[in-house]
Amino acid sequence: MSDSLSTQGAPTAPNLWIRPLALMTLVQIAATSSILALTALAPEAAESLGIGAHWIGYQISLVYFSGMFASGFAGVVVETLRAERVIRLELAIFVLGLLVLATGQPVLMVLVSLLFGVGYGLNNPASSVILHRHTPPARQSLAFSIKQSGMPLGAVVAHVLLPALAVALGLGWQSALVLAAVPPAGLLLRSLLVGRPEPIRRGAALExxxxxxxxxxxxxxxxxxxxxxxxxxxxxxxxxxxxxxxxxxxxxxxxxxxxxxxxxxxxxxxxxxxxxxxxxxxxxxxxxxxxxxxxxxxxxxxxxxxxxxxxxxxxxxxxxxxxxxxxxxxxxxxxxxxxxxxxxxxxxxxxxxxxxxxxxxxxxxxxxxxxxxxxxxxxxxxxxxxxxxxxxxxxxxxxxxxxxxxxxxxxx
Known part of the structure; x- marks a missing residue:
C-alpha cells in the first residue's frame, strides 16, 4: 500500500491500519489548527484591522454554520469524488483560505470563513470512510478516537505556535497565517505525488x-x-x-x-x-x-x-x-x-x-x-x-x- 492519503483497497496485514490512521490524524490536526488560526491571532489581527477582538466570535460562528450545511451534503460529495479526493479538496481549501486570510481584506476573510466551514464539514465523513475501510472492527473505536485527538492537539498547535511566530519572533499575524498553511500544503503535496484515488463516480450526484x-x-x-x-x-x-x-x-x-x-x-x-x-x-x-x-x-x-x-x-x-x-x-x-x-x-x-x-x-x-x-x-x-x-x-x-x-x- 502506498504511503499517501490515497488508501484504497483492503489492508493485507493486521497493522496496516496504522498508516491511514496516522495520516487522518495529521489531517485532523491541520484542519483544526487552520480554522482556529485567526482565533489564536485575534488580538494582533483585530488591532491591525481596527476592530474589536470580540469579532472573532462571529468568524467562528460563520465557520460552524457553514460546516453544518457541508456535513449535510458530504455524503453525495464523498460518494462522487471518493474519500481520498475529498481529503485533498479539504486540504486545498485550508491552504488557500489561510493565504487569503493573510491579505487582511475583511470581505475576503468573511468569504474564506464560510469556505473553511465547507472544508471542516467534509473532513469527518471522508476520513470516516477511510478509517472504517481499513481498521479491524475490534479497533475502530480506538482508531476513530486517536484520529479525533487531533482536534485538541490542533488547538494547542494554533494557540501556542502561531502567537509565538507572530509576537515572540516578530513576524506579525499575517506572516504567521502564511506559515500556518505549510502543514496542510505538505499533506496535500504528498497526496498528489503518491497514490491514486478511485475514479470519480459521476452517477452519485444525479439525484x-x-x-x-x-x-x-x-x-x-x-x-x-x-x-x-x-x-x-x-x-x-x-x-x-x-x-x-x-x-x-x-x-x-x-x-x-x-x-x-x-x-x-x-x-x-x-x-x-x-x-x-x-x-x-x-x-x-x-x-x-x-x-x-x-x-x-x-x-x-x-x-x-x-x-x-x-x-x-x-x-x-x-x-x-x-x-x-x-x-x-x-x-x-x-x-x-x-x-x-x-x-x-x-x-x-x-x-x-x-x-x-x-x-x-x-x-x-x-x-x-x-x-x-x-x-x-x-x-x-x-x-x-x-x-x-x-x-x-x-x-x-x-x-x-x-x-x-x-x-x-x-x-x-
Whole structure:
C-alpha cells in the first residue's frame, strides 16, 4: 500500500491500519489548527484591522454554520469524488483560505470563513470512510478516537505556535497565517505525488444535493439507533463547547488569576486528547453506547459538582475543571465509530455527514443557551450545575439504546 492519503483497497496485514490512521490524524490536526488560526491571532489581527477582538466570535460562528450545511451534503460529495479526493479538496481549501486570510481584506476573510466551514464539514465523513475501510472492527473505536485527538492537539498547535511566530519572533499575524498553511500544503503535496484515488463516480450526484440531504435525514430520524446518535451528537457537542468556552471565565470570576485559569484550560485540552484515546479503548471493550452512557454520567456529575467548586480544596478544583475537559471532549471518536458501524453498506460517509449536522446544531446553540441560563441565575457554578442535565439525559438515552440492542439479539 502506498504511503499517501490515497488508501484504497483492503489492508493485507493486521497493522496496516496504522498508516491511514496516522495520516487522518495529521489531517485532523491541520484542519483544526487552520480554522482556529485567526482565533489564536485575534488580538494582533483585530488591532491591525481596527476592530474589536470580540469579532472573532462571529468568524467562528460563520465557520460552524457553514460546516453544518457541508456535513449535510458530504455524503453525495464523498460518494462522487471518493474519500481520498475529498481529503485533498479539504486540504486545498485550508491552504488557500489561510493565504487569503493573510491579505487582511475583511470581505475576503468573511468569504474564506464560510469556505473553511465547507472544508471542516467534509473532513469527518471522508476520513470516516477511510478509517472504517481499513481498521479491524475490534479497533475502530480506538482508531476513530486517536484520529479525533487531533482536534485538541490542533488547538494547542494554533494557540501556542502561531502567537509565538507572530509576537515572540516578530513576524506579525499575517506572516504567521502564511506559515500556518505549510502543514496542510505538505499533506496535500504528498497526496498528489503518491497514490491514486478511485475514479470519480459521476452517477452519485444525479439525484440532486438537496433531495439527497432530505432523504438521508429521513433515514436518520426513522431509525431508533441513528436517531439516538443524532440526539447524542447534539447534546455532547454542546457539553464539549460549554466546557471549552467557559473553563477560563468561571475560575477567574471566582478570584483566580488569568494565568492560572489558562493553565487549567491547557491541561483540560491535553486531558481531552488523552481522554478520547482512553474512552476509545473502553468502547472497543464495553461497547459504544455503554461508553457513551459513561461519558454522559461522568460529565453530568462533574458539572453538577461545580456549584460547590469554591468550597473545595485547590487541587480538587483543578482536577474537576481539567477532568471536565477530558470527559466532555472524549465522546467524538466513540460517536464516529458507532456512526460508521451502523451505516448501511457503502454509506459510511453519508451516514456520518447526516449525523454530524446535529453536532453542529449543538455547537451553534450551546453558547447562547448557557449565556441565557447565566443571565437568569447570575452564577457560573449554578449555570454549570443546571447544564448537567444535558449529560444525564445523554447517559439515559445511551443506556436505553444499549438495552434495546441487547433485547434485539436475545432469542425469541
Amino acid at each position: 440532486g444535493i438537496w433531495r439527497r440531504m432530505l432523504r438521508e435525514q429521513r433515514a436518520i430520524l426513522s431509525n431508533p439507533r441513528s436517531r439516538t446518535l443524532a440526539i447524542l451528537g447534539c447534546l455532547y457537542s454542546a457539553l464539549q463547547l460549554i466546557a471549552t468556552a467557559f473553563i477560563v471565565v468561571m475560575p477567574v470570576d471566582q478570584g483566580w488569576t488569568l494565568v492560572a485559569a489558562g493553565r487549567v484550560a491547557a491541561a483540560s485540552q491535553m486531558l481531552g486528547a488523552a481522554g478520547r484515546i482512553g474512552l476509545g479503548v473502553a468502547a472497543d471493550h464495553l461497547g459504544g453506547f455503554r461508553t457513551l452512557a459513561l461519558i454522559g454520567g461522568l460529565a453530568g456529575s462533574i458539572l453538577l459538582s461545580l456549584f460547590w467548586l469554591g468550597s473545595f480544596p485547590a487541587p480538587l478544583q483543578v482536577a474537576l475543571l481539567a477532568g471536565l475537559g477530558g470527559v466532555a471532549s472524549g465522546w467524538n471518536g466513540v460517536f464516529l465509530a458507532a456512526a460508521a458501524r451502523g451505516a448501511p453498506k457503502g454509506k459510511v460517509g453519508a451516514n456520518t455527514g447526516a449525523l454530524l449536522v446535529y453536532t453542529f446544531v449543538g455547537v451553534i446553540l450551546a453558547p447562547s443557551c448557557f449565556a441565557f441560563i447565566y443571565g437568569l441565575v447570575g452564577d457560573y457554578g449554578l449555570g454549570f450545575s443546571l447544564f448537567s442535565g444535558v449529560g444525564f439525559l445523554g447517559a439515559a438515552l445511551s443506556w436505553g439504546q444499549m438495552r434495546a440492542q441487547a433485547r434485539e439479539v436475545l432469542p425469541a
